[in-house]
Amino acid sequence: MRAANTPGTERTGHVVVIGGGIAGLAAAHRLLAGGARVTVLEASGRLGGKLRAGEIEGVPVDLGAESMLARRPEAVELARAVGLGDRLQPPATATASLWTRGGLRPMxxxxxxxxxxxxxxxxxxxxxxxxxxxxxxxxxxxxxxxxxxxxxxxxxxxxxxxxxxxxxxxxxxxxxxxxxxxxxxxxxxxxxxxxxxxxxxxxxxxxxxxxxxxxxxRQDGPVFMGIDGGIGRLPLAVADAVRAAGGEIRTEAPVRELRRTADGWTVAVDGADGPPVVAADAVVLAVPAPAAARLLTGLSPVASAELATVDYASMALVTMAFRRDAILGVDALAERSGFLVPPVDGRTIKAATFSSRKWGWLRDADPDLFVLRTSIGRFDDEADLKRDDADLVRMSLADLGEAVGLTARPVATRVDRWDGGLPQYPVGHLDRVARIRAEVAKVPGLAVCGALYDGVGIPACVGSGRKAADELLGTLAATLEPGSGAGERE
Known part of the structure; x- marks a missing residue:
């Protein structure tokens, strides 16, 4: 592939990527590397989707996904490509347990x-x-x-x-x-x-x-990998690389409508910044199923109908910070990276991660602080998510007290809710995805990617974005004449 943003490089066309999560950003990064001009349109005010960097009590933490599978290479490769190679870190410990049958038991x-x-x-x-x-x-x-x-x-x-x-x-x-x-x-x-x-x-x-x-x-390295400062740094670094390569990124830019034209696409965009209509040679849809279904209603009714059947699960993450001297007597916090909870045991929390124990970079950020988090909510088991933040913190502390004997009070808490965050993969899911992609393929210059299609993990989402980019690069190379200037339309 041709290098992006190199003087004298002939662009292969203009691609609009709708969705600024990790799949959309990975697609944009790949498209630029292939010689395309790229505009990313993100409906919300931030990038990263379910990857989100934040902080508690001045310490950086992940407020969404916190690790990525290292045995599958796409996410690690992307991290290295955008300058995060020296920040990749395996967990300091991975001694997780199960809280079941009245106690913590080894996995x-x-x-x-x-x-x-x-x-x-x-x-x-x-x-x-x-x-x-x-x-x-x-x-x-x-x-x-x-x-x-x-x-x-x-x-x-x-x-x-x-x-x-x-x-x-x-x-x-x-x-x-x-x-x-x-x-x-x-x-x-x-x-x-x-x-x-x-x-x-x-x-x-x-x-x-x-x-x-x-x-x-065949194991020759860690199973999982994190990033110093949090996995949430990855989409931000990819966005910086996209901008540095000449790509445009607009946030708070929800797409209202997609239209096919005689020579490409027009994308109608709401939002105060940037033009309300963007012309493109191709489009990547890197958005959840409900948004994709809406945008494809007139373009691909069959794909739209299939997308409308996708279910999503919601969850909440409760992050808490404790003074380390207040939890010194809680042995489980010093010995484990966390625990999982079988739903059959009837607890509120579904898992707990002892973040300051699991990640060396987080421990080093403030040795006097101990950060942990719990997760609440599953598909068809979301009643607790209707409670307010204070209740979720209280219920998490009650379960932690029973599980590990934690009685200390946190010095800071925060609750992050992921409504409709995880697509469900029921029986027949792969056939449904195949039907969606077959219908999308009938629309020239259109590709889809994201957690719905190829797996919910970070490497799978990166790979999905790359796959969509490669499909469109091949199409653009075959349909656009070199030097036609098609990629410079506005």
Missing amino acids: PKGHVMGVPGDLAPLAASGVISEEGLARIARDRELPPTPVGEDVALGEFIAARLGREVVDRLVEPLLGGVYAGDVYRTSMRASVPTLFDVARSARPLTEGVRELTERAAR
């Missing part, structure tokens, strides 16, 4: 998203009852369970290993990713490696054991 090793491959560490953890362990052992005796083209993850695992594994292990782990109901979640979309094992008709535990052994052999 058993040798599993894939909670599905065990080795019963010994599972038995030692105390997470599963004797009856539950006996039920898991029956997996080898059961006839194959049909999966077809897709199957609900929870239903399949319950059929093979019993509901205890689903309720005590799989649900809290997968809930941390999708905030969804594992009994409705697509196995093929959410954990494709398990789907492959399921289709092989082998005992599930046997296949999982091989997967974990294979992963252990």
Whole structure:
């Protein structure tokens, strides 16, 4: 690809990216590298989507996602490309636990998203009852369970290993990713490696054991990675790189309407800054499903209708700062990176992260302060989110007191609500995505990307943005004559 913003470089056209989350920014970054001229339009007043940097008591923290999968390379590559390579840091500790059956229990090793491959560490953890362990052992005796083209993850695992594994292990782990109901979640979309094992008709535990052994052999670095100062720095750094390469970024610029023209697109924009209509050769839609459905109503009614069926889960993050000398006697805060909570246990919080223990950069920012956060809310379990911020803090402290014996009062708190933050991946999700993309492909010069399509993790979103950019770069290169000036229209 041609370098962006190099004197004498011929641009391949003007692309408008609608949405300034990490997927849209990754698409813009890739488009500029491919020689396109780019305008990013973000409806809100800030960039980053579900990645958000902030602070509490003067200490930088993440107010959204806090880590990214390092084994999948896209996000780490992007961080390095925008100058954050020296800020990448693995967790200082990753000794998470499960708060279940009345106590904190170690997360058993040798599993894939909670599905065990080795019963010994599972038995030692105390997470599963004797009856539950006996039920898991029956997996080898059961006839194959049909999966077809897709199957609900929870239903399949319950059929093979019993509901205890689903309720005590799989649900809290997968809930941390999708905030969804594992009994409705697509196995093929959410954990494709398990789907492959399921289709092989082998005992599930046997296949999982091989997967974990294979992963252990090839592991040559940390599983997860953070960024000094917070993952929320990533979209800001990408935005700076986009601007430096000649891209334009407008915030508080909601798109009202998209129209196809004889030679491209017109994008009608609300907002006080910038022109109300932007002409483009191509468009990337990097917005959640409801916004995409609205913009595609007249352009692609079938895609719009499919997008309108997508469900989203809401959640809240409660961040609290304590004086370190006030929590010295709470051993769990010094020994663990946090814990997950199975919904079956009926608690308010779904997880707790001991941020100052997990991230060395946060601990070093103020050694006298200890920061932790809890998460509340899942799909179809959002009643607590109707409470006010003070109630969510109070309920979080009550659960923390019971889980780890924390009685200290925080010196600062904040609550960040992510309404409709996480798309749900039900059975058939990948087929739905394929139908959406097939319909979008019928509209020349249009591509879609984001958490809905290729995975909710940061690397998946970056990869989705890159994929959309590459599709349009190929289209523009084939349809625009060099030197035509098409990319300079306003």
